[in-house]
Amino acid sequence: MISCGKRLGNSELLMTILSLGCVIAVWELSVKILRLPSWFLPAPSAILREMQNSAGYLWSHTFVTLQEILVGFIVALAVGIFLGIIIAFSPVLEKTLYKLLVATQSIPKVAIAPLLVLWLGFGLTTKVTMVFLMCFFSIMVGMVSGLQSTHRELLELADVLGASWMQSFFKIRFPAALPYLFNGLKVSASMAVIGAVISEFVNADRGLGYSLLISTSQMNGPLAFSIMTILAAIGIGLFSIVARLEKVICPWAK
Amino acid sequence: MTALLSLKEVEKDYRFTSNESMTALQGINLEVQGREFIAIVGPSGCGKTTLLKLVSGLIKPSKGSITIEGMELQKSHRQLFGMVFQQPALLPWRKVLDNVLLPCEIRKQDLGKARVQAMELLELVGLKDFVNRKPHELSYGMQQRVSICRALISDPKILLMDEPFASLDAITRFDLAQLINDIWNMKHITVLFVTHNIQEAIFLGDRIVVMTPRPGKIRSIIDVPLTRPRTKEHLYQHDFSLCAKTVHQLLGANAL
Numbered sequence: 001m002i003s004c005g006k007r008l009g010n011s012e013l014l015m016t017i018l019s020l021g022c023v024i025a026v027w028e029l030s031v032k033i034l035r036l037p038s039w040f041l042p043a044p045s046a047i048l049r050e051m052q053n054s055a056g057y058l059w060s061h062t063f064v065t066l067q068e069i070l071v072g073f074i075v076a077l078a079v080g081i082f083l084g085i086i087i088a089f090s091p092v093l094e095k096t097l098y099k100l101l102v103a104t105q106s107i108p109k110v111a112i113a114p115l116l117v118l119w120l121g122f123g124l125t126t127k128v129t130m131v132f133l134m135c136f137f138s139i140m141v142g143m144v145s146g147l148q149s150t151h152r153e154l155l156e157l158a159d160v161l162g163a164s165w166m167q168s169f170f171k172i173r174f175p176a177a178l179p180y181l182f183n184g185l186k187v188s189a190s191m192a193v194i195g196a197v198i199s200e201f202v203n204a205d206r207g208l209g210y211s212l213l214i215s216t217s218q219m220n221g222p223l224a225f226s227i228m229t230i231l232a233a234i235g236i237g238l239f240s241i242v243a244r245l246e247k248v249i250c251p252w253a254k
Numbered sequence: 255m256t257a258l259l260s261l262k263e264v265e266k267d268y269r270f271t272s273n274e275s276m277t278a279l280q281g282i283n284l285e286v287q288g289r290e291f292i293a294i295v296g297p298s299g300c301g302k303t304t305l306l307k308l309v310s311g312l313i314k315p316s317k318g319s320i321t322i323e324g325m326e327l328q329k330s331h332r333q334l335f336g337m338v339f340q341q342p343a344l345l346p347w348r349k350v351l352d353n354v355l356l357p358c359e360i361r362k363q364d365l366g367k368a369r370v371q372a373m374e375l376l377e378l379v380g381l382k383d384f385v386n387r388k389p390h391e392l393s394y395g396m397q398q399r400v401s402i403c404r405a406l407i408s409d410p411k412i413l414l415m416d417e418p419f420a421s422l423d424a425i426t427r428f429d430l431a432q433l434i435n436d437i438w439n440m441k442h443i444t445v446l447f448v449t450h451n452i453q454e455a456i457f458l459g460d461r462i463v464v465m466t467p468r469p470g471k472i473r474s475i476i477d478v479p480l481t482r483p484r485t486k487e488h489l490y491q492h493d494f495s496l497c498a499k500t501v502h503q504l505l506g507a508n509a510l
């Protein structure tokens with residue numbers, strides 16, 4: 001059974017690699033055959049060359065953006081879990097704060113980005129806040145719904161056993177909510193990158209979003225595509241870390 | 255002699271948020287002696303689960319009184335109860351042994367001693383080789399066996415079982431019924447056993463409480479005319495079929 005699962009996993013990975021390879025090959029060939037200018041669509045080989053040539057430049061900007069993403073993500077994690085817990089256990093907060101937060105989610109966050117600059121200035125705080133805003137909501141929702149969907153039987157059991165609030169929280173409710181929390185984390189992992197890029201678009205003098213704007217204004221196709229590749233890699237990397245953690249921490253979740 | 259468990263004129267009203275209320279149980283009188291096996295049957299929604307919740311102290315009666323050995327039911331009585339639900343309701347992140355130990359952890363009992371007892375119980379239900387497995391690696395029937403062990407750890411006086419076999423196939427179901435029968439023979443605990451299965455009720459019970467729906471009342475309490483210990487042979491006795499017929503008739507149109 002285990003070997004069957006492994007074989008399936010391997011063949012799935014092989015399929016992914018193969019299809020990705022095909023896309024890249026077709027891309028490379030069509031750029032060559034159609035003689036597309038590099039500002040319009042650079043060939044994968046040109047992108048790779050650019051990444052090697054501008055490695056230092058790219059790394060310094062990657063470092064800035066990565067920092068914004070990680071700090072924002074971790075703050076969102078802490079705040080999301082905290083708010084999720086107090087909302088899940090307080091019917092009053094659920095009717096007031098939770099409803100309010102849900103309502104504010106319909107405001108497009110791109111629209112807040114210029115306001116954040118106004119309120120928080122040009123520095124790191126603004127970008128971290130944007131990443132935070134993009135991430136915390138789905139983390140909080142995951143936490144709330146996880147804590148509220150504990151099996152009724154388990155709660156009754158805890159009650160009959162005379163479990164204290166702390167005991168039923170740490171031994172039953174919180175661990176049972178973890179798969180839901182991880183769902184929220186996976187959603188927010190990809191949102192984090194978007195948040196950082198948006199806020200750098202609005203106002204920045206460094207970071208991948210900023211250098212993306214510069215490179216396109218200079219019609220430097222290979223550089224722009226290098227940056228997008230890195231952004232995608234960050235998103236995929238963050239998601240994979242969360243997914244791996246989920247496998248380790250709650251292997252029972254489907 | 256005072257009964258182990260006694261319900262007098264117990265009524266339970268549920269209040270809904272719209273301020274309406276509904277009487278789930280009415281005029282329940284029941285005396286259960288120590289080491290008795292009480293099977294409870296009745297149509298869906300007649301308040302069987304409510305009755306068990308009242309007895310365990312999870313909810314309070316709206317009227318009437320519930321006493322344990324003559325004393326008003328209170329929080330300190332909770333350690334007398336073991337509970338088994340329709341779903342195994344195990345903690346998926348804990349291995350089988352640790353699931354069985356959960357009650358002892360919560361009650362802060364001596365875990366060394368409890369572990370020995372847990373191993374004995376798991377051996378009794380045939381899961382000796384699975385103590386270190388996680389619940390999702392077990393079949394549904396095996397998971398329910400684990401939850402029976404969890405209910406039996408720290409020797410409860412009264413075992414409350416709410417349709418524990420309802421989600422099992424017929425063969426597993428009878429296996430587990432025999433297991434409960436063996437456990438009852440060995441431990442001589444008192445059992446309140448809710449079921450929709452009349453055969454099961456007769457096979458296991460000393461008395462069968464037949465209920466009527468809305469508001470839930472006790473229609474009749476039947477003495478099962480079978481000798482102990484119960485074996486498969488009892489299933490083919492004339493008394494068994496007669497008893498089944500009586501229960502069917504009492505359930506009337508609501509019989510399954």
Ligand SMILES: Nc1ncnc2c1ncn2[C@@H]1O[C@H](COP(=O)(O)OP(=O)(O)OP(=O)(O)O)[C@@H](O)[C@H]1O
Nearest residue numbers: 268269276278296297298299300301302303304305
């Ligand atoms: N928490 C609750 N709030 C309001 N009404 C409830 C609640 N729990 C049960 N009821 C009502 O009380 C009645 C009895 O419910 P109960 O669950 O005790 O029935 P039951 O005999 O166990 O049914 P089943 O065989 O389907 O499990 C039902 O009509 C149900 O709607």
Ligand SMILES: [Mg+2]
Nearest residue numbers: 302303304416
């Ligand atoms: Mg029920």
